[in-house]
Amino acid sequence: MPKITVNGKEIEAPAGTNLIQAARLAGAEVPHFCYHPGLSVAGNCRMCLVEIEKAPKLQIACNTAVAEGMVVLTESDKVKKARQGVMEFLLLNHPIDCPICDCAGECYLQDYYMAHDRNPSRFPLGKNKKEKAQDIGPHVMLDKERCVLCSRCVRFTDEISKTHELGIFGRGSTEEIGLAEGTRLDNDYSGNVVDLCPVGALTDKDFRFKSRPWFLKETETVCGGCAQGCNIVLNTNTNPYNKVGDKRAYRIYPRENAEVNQFWICDEGRYSYKAFDENRKESAGLSGAAVTLDFALERMAAGLKKAMDQGKEGVAFLLSPQMTNEELWAWKWLAESLGVTQVAFGDDIRRSGKADGYLMKADKNPNSRGAQDQGISGPAQAMLDRASSGGLKALICIDHELQDAAVVSGKLEFFGGIFSHSTPTERAAHVSLSRAVYAEQQGSFTNMHGRAQRVNKAMEPLGDSKTGWELAFLIGQRFGLAAPAADAAEIFRHIACYKGIAEEGHGSLGKLGLSAVQGAV
Amino acid sequence: MATPLYLTKNFKNPAAASYDGYVAGGGYAGLKKALSMAPADIIEEVKKANLRGRGGAGFPAGVKWGFLPKTDGPKYMCVNADEGEPGTFKDGPLMELDPHQMLEGIAIACYALDIHTAYVYIRGEFYKAYRAVENAIDECYAKGIFGKGMMGSSFALECRPHPGAGAYICGEETGLISSLEGKKGFPKLKPPFPAIKGLFGKPTIVNNVETLACVPHIMTLGAEAWAALGCEKNGGTKLYCVSGQISRPGLYELPHSVTLKELLYDHCGGPLPGRTIKAVIPGGSSAKILKAPDEIDVRMDFDSLGKAGSMLGSAAVIVMDDSTSLVRALDNLLRFYAHESCGQCTPCREGTRWISKLIHDIADGRGESGDLDKILDILTNMVGNTICVLADAAAFPAESFIKKFRPEFEEYVRRGKRMSITGWKEEAPVIGAGAH
Numbered sequence: 018m019p020k021i022t023v024n025g026k027e028i029e030a031p032a033g034t035n036l037i038q039a040a041r042l043a044g045a046e047v048p049h050f051c052y053h054p055g056l057s058v059a060g061n062c063r064m065c066l067v068e069i070e071k072a073p074k075l076q077i078a079c080n081t082a083v084a085e086g087m088v089v090l091t092e093s094d095k096v097k098k099a100r101q102g103v104m105e106f107l108l109l110n111h112p113i114d115c116p117i118c119d120c121a122g123e124c125y126l127q128d129y130y131m132a133h134d135r136n137p138s139r140f141p142l143g144k145n146k147k148e149k150a151q152d153i154g155p156h157v158m159l160d161k162e163r164c165v166l167c168s169r170c171v172r173f174t175d176e177i178s179k180t181h182e183l184g185i186f187g188r189g190s191t192e193e194i195g196l197a198e199g200t201r202l203d204n205d206y207s208g209n210v211v212d213l214c215p216v217g218a219l220t221d222k223d224f225r226f227k228s229r230p231w232f233l234k235e236t237e238t239v240c241g242g243c244a245q246g247c248n249i250v251l252n253t254n255t256n257p258y259n260k261v262g263d264k265r266a267y268r269i270y271p272r273e274n275a276e277v278n279q280f281w282i283c284d285e286g287r288y289s290y291k292a293f294d295e296n297r298k299e300s301a302g303l304s305g306a307a308v309t310l311d312f313a314l315e316r317m318a319a320g321l322k323k324a325m326d327q328g329k330e331g332v333a334f335l336l337s338p339q340m341t342n343e344e345l346w347a348w349k350w351l352a353e354s355l356g357v358t359q360v361a362f363g364d365d366i367r368r369s370g371k372a373d374g375y376l377m378k379a380d381k382n383p384n385s386r387g388a389q390d391q392g393i394s395g396p397a398q399a400m401l402d403r404a405s406s407g408g409l410k411a412l413i414c415i416d417h418e419l420q421d422a423a424v425v426s427g428k429l430e431f432f433g434g435i436f437s438h439s440t441p442t443e444r445a446a447h448v449s450l451s452r453a454v455y456a457e458q459q460g461s462f463t464n465m466h467g468r469a470q471r472v473n474k475a476m477e478p479l480g481d482s483k484t485g486w487e488l489a490f491l492i493g494q495r496f497g498l499a500a501p502a503a504d505a506a507e508i509f510r511h512i513a514c515y516k517g518i519a520e521e522g523h524g525s526l527g528k529l530g531l532s533a534v535q536g537a538v
Numbered sequence: 539m540a541t542p543l544y545l546t547k548n549f550k551n552p553a554a555a556s557y558d559g560y561v562a563g564g565g566y567a568g569l570k571k572a573l574s575m576a577p578a579d580i581i582e583e584v585k586k587a588n589l590r591g592r593g594g595a596g597f598p599a600g601v602k603w604g605f606l607p608k609t610d611g612p613k614y615m616c617v618n619a620d621e622g623e624p625g626t627f628k629d630g631p632l633m634e635l636d637p638h639q640m641l642e643g644i645a646i647a648c649y650a651l652d653i654h655t656a657y658v659y660i661r662g663e664f665y666k667a668y669r670a671v672e673n674a675i676d677e678c679y680a681k682g683i684f685g686k687g688m689m690g691s692s693f694a695l696e697c698r699p700h701p702g703a704g705a706y707i708c709g710e711e712t713g714l715i716s717s718l719e720g721k722k723g724f725p726k727l728k729p730p731f732p733a734i735k736g737l738f739g740k741p742t743i744v745n746n747v748e749t750l751a752c753v754p755h756i757m758t759l760g761a762e763a764w765a766a767l768g769c770e771k772n773g774g775t776k777l778y779c780v781s782g783q784i785s786r787p788g789l790y791e792l793p794h795s796v797t798l799k800e801l802l803y804d805h806c807g808g809p810l811p812g813r814t815i816k817a818v819i820p821g822g823s824s825a826k827i828l829k830a831p832d833e834i835d836v837r838m839d840f841d842s843l844g845k846a847g848s849m850l851g852s853a854a855v856i857v858m859d860d861s862t863s864l865v866r867a868l869d870n871l872l873r874f875y876a877h878e879s880c881g882q883c884t885p886c887r888e889g890t891r892w893i894s895k896l897i898h899d900i901a902d903g904r905g906e907s908g909d910l911d912k913i914l915d916i917l918t919n920m921v922g923n924t925i926c927v928l929a930d931a932a933a934f935p936a937e938s939f940i941k942k943f944r945p946e947f948e949e950y951v952r953r954g955k956r957m958s959i960t961g962w963k964e965e966a967p968v969i970g971a972g973a974h
Binding site for chain 2: 058060061062063064066074075077080098099101102103105106107109110139140165166184185187188189190191192
């Protein structure tokens with residue numbers, strides 16, 4: 018590995034590393050607008066100019082690879098002067114409308130102004146006027162005046178989404194980002210350009226004017242939208258003084274994970290947070306009417322008991338690949354403890370949708386692999402057929418939408434449901450309990466490649482909702498079974514196929530489970 | 539003139555524009571000789587001839603050719619005929635009046651470099667030159683110069699003309715490559731240099747029209763004889779484009795060893811009657827201005843002008859006499875650069891427009907004290923901080939104009955509006971470049 022010196026500190030950086038990354042290894046941050054590790058190098062913002070010994074001019078750090086013996090200065094007077102110059106140039110025609118800009122608080126221009134410029138404007142003349150609010154696609158608005166022309170968004174549509182909607186038009190200081198003729202920024206990954214935009218030029222229609230970013234709580238978690246398990250940050254806000262109505266979740270944006278989603282997320286996943294509170298089931302129900310949780314648990318235990326007394330083969334649990342590993346384990350534990358043998362997770366009736374060979378997967382459940390890893394067998398249709406033909410006495414269905422819920426419900430002596438949202442199947446259930454969505458619980462999902470990734474709790478369960486494992490333990494309690502674990506972490510340690518991970522910890526990026534390591538499943 | 543002509547010898551012979559006329563004047567003898575030589579020897583010959591790139595940078599052409607990797611894959615020759623430097627008018631006539639001279643140079647260069655595809659990127663406004671080159675290329679295909687089997691040899695060369703769309707920046711070699719690739723004419727990051735990764739990502743040599751037009755003469759005359767025409771490290775004769783307030787403006791082919799003073803006074807007849815030369819831009823608008831008479835006794839080669847704090851550039855000599863307002867001349871120049879900045883790099887995109895506005899305000903009598911120092915400070919943030927040298931090209935004249943003629947600029951600032959109403963006339967009549 019080449020040895021280089023950054024600001025007097027000698028470090029080793031892998032060959033091919035650029036100076037922005039190498040400087041980070043030495044604890045120095047080189048400011049930049051156009052450089053993004055997930056995109057090609059454009060080298061046009063000129064913010065990352067650094068001084069390299071023996072080079073006649075300042076060099077851009079983003080396009081300079083480390084070389085043995087290189088001596089780099091990122092904070093010399095020459096560098097500082099150039100940076101200040103670039104900041105001044107960028108701000109010349111920038112409208113500085115931070116008070117009404119959604120990006121304020123997470124804007125590179127603001128941060129770098131404070132860090133590298135702090136000079137008053139020397140530009141008393143009229144600024145360039147450009148289009149302020151152009152609707153460029155279903156999710157994105159463009160403000161051409163705020164744009165610093167870093168071309169990140171253009172490169173994203175060229176290199177990642179490969180849809181080529183955006184381009185740079187015109188030249189000189191009247192140059193602007195725009196749509197290619199006859200197109201709109203309408204692709205499955207369009208929302209990423211908003212995250213990429215270092216300033217407030219591209220804003221998300223969904224997030225526009227909803228909240229200041231500094232009011233939002235950031236939770237590192239995993240998208241529950243499909244089997245890919247993209248790493249995300251979920252922004253929530255429950256402070257009554259600055260939130261919008263009952264809105265709790267505000268946005269999702271991707272978190273870097275080279276093994277899963279690199280830097281990106283699909284729009285389907287990005288806006289999946291809206292489903293958390295939409296049409297939500299907040300309390301337990303008895304044939305659709307709200308009841309207390311205790312009452313519902315009592316009735317559920319009674320219904321199960323009555324059916325089991327007639328023979329345990331008449332009782333079935335239909336679990337869901339929407340459940341976390343911990344919830345699945347708890348229900349498996351309950352089934353084993355009660356002697357219920359018919360447990361399925363329904364890989365034949367699970368939600369499916371669009372797949373694109375990149376991040377979007379057809380299996381729209383986050384944890385099918387987790388259920389498989391834990392040995393919960395798949396097909397559910399046979400189980401449902403038996404139910405609708407009267408072959409079952411009792412069925413507990415967790416978060417599955419059944420096609421013929423009314424028929425199933427009519428044939429069963431007891432039809433229990435555990436649902437996070439209010440649905441026709443939920444209303445057809447004799448007794449229903451409300452389950453916390455994944456954003457309301459600690460736990461883990463295993464993505465389709467066998468990577469167990471931690472799901473973190475971003476908000477409190479709504480109303481009477483409880484996590485699936487809490488409900489399993491509460492039902493167990495009604496049968497005199499002591500809870501086998503106190504929290505999600507303890508449950509995870511019980512899951513045999515993730516034993517190694519439980520001991521070492523997931524880390525923030527997740528780890529492969531035994532099945533993936535050994536190539537099983 | 540006693541000076542023997544090479545590059546322009548056919549300019550007064552309309553027949554030379556055709557293949558037959560060109561051959562009758564001794565044309566394609568250089569190519570014939572080249573084909574009998576080993577390619578490496580041709581490169582060596584061009585190196586020995588001290589041929590400097592005539593697009594503006596003056597980089598030794600033979601050395602540039604030597605950078606091209608000797609790989610088998612596709613390699614390209616791009617001929618830079620996007621002559622856009624204000625004041626320059628040499629490549630246009632070279633193509634219009636004697637297109638075969640350039641094509642012969644292309645053929646020799648491609649043979650020497652084992653390149654089988656050449657593109658001639660011609661400035662969009664050069665309609666006549668484009669037609670001339672297009673016709674000449676067609677003739678070359680018909681006469682067995684281009685296509686399969688150059689002059690009966692086994693060497694194949696395809697050559698195509700390509701019209702530009704009128705952007706100055708496409709005369710920058712990587713901007714030209716972007717444009718030729720069908721993209722917006724944005725210059726590319728260097729490294730990698732075009733010789734390694736150029737057109738369509740393949741090794742590419744970009745040469746100016748005049749550079750290639752010299753090559754046949756190097757072949758026929760021999761490297762030593764060509765080098766001897768010029769001075770040390772600057773071989774051959776050079777085309778000088780003289781314009782502005784001078785008695786006999788025009789295109790002059792002279793040895794590299796001529797001095798600016800000789801060029802202006804001996805060849806061009808000196809200033810207009812009753813005037814004195816005030817300042818000269820020696821190498822296209824991007825070059826730093828020289829103050830007359832103190833700074834013009836300088837040899838017109840790449841190295842001497844570099845030492846004199848300016849550059850030979852495209853050898854476009856723009857003469858301004860005492861009737862010219864340098865403030866207005868600079869205003870005109872800077873408006874050009876603000877208009878032609880491609881907008882890719884921040885310092886150039888914003889800086890060129892900003893200094894143009896500031897100078898324009900000064901010229902219009904709205905200047906404020908401190909503006910001149912502000913401009914000089916802005917320029918330091920532009921120079922050397924961008925992908926290509928357009929920012930430098932705007933900053934160099936601005937800096938040299940202001941530093942060398944500061945009292946005149948200060949006078950505009952001091953007298954403000956009164957200056958814009960009465961103009962510079964109080965002292966001398968205004969015929970400035972870009973006078974309003």
